[in-house]
Amino acid sequence: MPHYRDEGIVLRTHKLGEVDRILTILTKDHGQVRAVAKGVRKTSSRFGARLEPFMVCDLQLFEGKNLDTVSQVEQLSNYGAAIVADYPRYTAASAMVEAAERLTRESSNSQQYLLLLGGLRTLAAGVHQSSQVLDSYLLRALALSGWVPEFDRCQGCGGEPISFSVHTGFVSCSTCLAPGSVRLGASGLAHMTDLLGGNWEGVGKAKQETKEAVSSVISAYLQWQIERGLRSMNLVER
Template sequence: MPTYRDEVVVLRTHKLGEADRILTLLSRRNGKVRAVAKGVRRTSSKFGARLEPFMVADVQMYKGRTLDIVQQAESLGAYGADIATDYDRYTAASAMSETADRLNEAETTPQQYLLLVGGLRALARGDHAPRSVLDSYLLRVMSLSGWAPSLRECARCGAPGPHDWFVAQLGGIVCSACAPAGSPRVNPETGDLMRALLAGEWDQVDAASHGATAASSGLIAAYAQWHTERGIRSLSHLEAPR
């Protein structure tokens, strides 16, 4: 069928000609989609504002040979404006969108789409610290993509935990026998926080100390960077958790 409808998150945009944009979209049912939105940069455009980064929309598109064409767009989540006014929210949302783009080159699932929508909604509302929202998203989306980190048993030998070392290359927490020299050490509070971020236990996440939050963020970023191979450039713009 040449025309189809889907729910999408706008991951990024590029200018095309004088008035058009190329959009990279994460859709609920059709995976990652690249499409052209004609005339959206004109002030008279009816749906240009609905197709900005971090916006969620119900779109109708025409299936093209290389790029699909957006014919209609109705807003489902106008998160972009609230996110763009705050630096921490904006950089966290950028890292989330870039990660979604990296992980879904081949295919995606509705769960990955819903996870990103939920994360952007939480950022726009200010429900939790932006870096915590990002860290939780990274752990969950890596798990959905088949790279769930081991956060209790040793990732290498399976020895029951908890353990005191974290090695991204080996898959997460490891025991002292498996930890290479120079491996980052994980104190109990940091390990508990990482498990809470993965499980979405926000009362525990919000009550965590600055030290545990900063330490977990560094370990989670290293883990995500390792498994996405090309790295997540937006992470370099994030400020340390406050």
């Protein structure tokens, strides 16, 4: 049976039988993998605690017909401890891994893995507002999936934009409103630009009402593109 080794982030887990568990893992080099971890729910399991959501592991897996099998696990980073201890971080992280699962089901690359890794690391550090880390991650993940938002100029006339379209990802002026446009103004579009570019100094200067308006737009943009909302988003504190 062929085997391979990769590092990965545990996105979610499901119980299987009495002592086993099915894992959904985003790996660096093999995309999204679904694998069985046998015996991990036993109290005597050597690596059960290493295979919880938000954990980063070095994994050895055997390739199977429908599900792969985890044979060895080494923990690389334990972001889960800091994340689950804080409710805003936990809900933001839950939305991030749910989005990652949806966006990498059919195809993925190392950039999606590294983006999620960086997002969880930032959340665990607690330096930035959890909801803003989530919004930045979602915009970047959508961009890596091919839905790159445009903020520079109106897509109709090239003028000064004030609205963002959750249907197209384009911005428009008051004259050239695109379908699904939400009026955010210059400050809202500047905040989206800062989130996409990782300009945390600029993100921190935004007003709370601007952050909340932009968060709603990003959530709607994600829902439109993946054709379904994220259950975890209902729990995120804004």
